Amino acid sequence: MNTELDFDKMPDQLIPAIVQDAATGQVLMLGYFNAEAWQRTQAEGRVTFFSRSKQRLWTKGETSGNFLQVVSLHIDCDRDTVLVMARPDGPTCHRGTTSCFEAQSTATGEVGASTDAALPTPPVGFLAELDRLIERRQQLPQEEPGSYTVRLFEKGLARIAQKVGEEAVETVIDAMAGNRVGLPGEAADLLFHLLVLLRASGSSLDEMLGVLRQRHQTIAAGQRRPLPE
Structure with a gap:
């Protein structure tokens, strides 16, 4: 695996990372790596992001215990996005749902407000x-x-x-x-x-x-x- 990300491509040197459940294929969340978070994630086998709101490194689950255990890491062809295949230790979202993404619940395109409206797992x-x-x-x-x-x-x-x-x-x-x-x-x-x-x-x-x-x-x-x- 080419572990070299092109952080200089981004004005803030933050690379977006999509996290997917390695077992079910469900998309769990989106986070951001800076160079240090990327290195720590690889070294520790747990997903660590750079939190834009906290302005510091943030290991997913450091408070809740719902860590994301790394299964594999995949860099896209432009080296400016990462797909993280992970095994979640519990709910990924702070609302207690499996995924941070919600299902589209109405024909008008309104997104469900219920915290139980997490994006469903693919059938298989x-x-x-x-x-x-x-x-x-x-x-x-x-x-x-x-x-x-x-x-x-x-x-x-x-x-x-x-x-x-x-x-x-x-x-x-x-x-x-x-x-x-x-x-x-x-x-x-x-x-x-x-x-x-x-x-x-x-x-x-x-x-x-x-x-x-x-x-x-x-x-x-x-x-x-x-x-x-």
């Missing part, structure tokens, strides 16, 4: 968001001691595996019966319990997707082989 990214919540329920059961997910983990691996089997059978039954109304719900139950099973077994959605990605690349590479003459 929601699986990563769900997997992250399941991981949190496993690691911090005291946060939601009565939740269904916590109770599943408490019952142990055998019961979780049994639930996956039950949901798989019900999904197959609905599919074979042509039950288009019930099938999505059964498939959702199966997918949820599979994510719990992966976590209970010490694995994760990310590892499973890594295997799928590798297989896809292998198949694609095979398809690109030239045909024999």
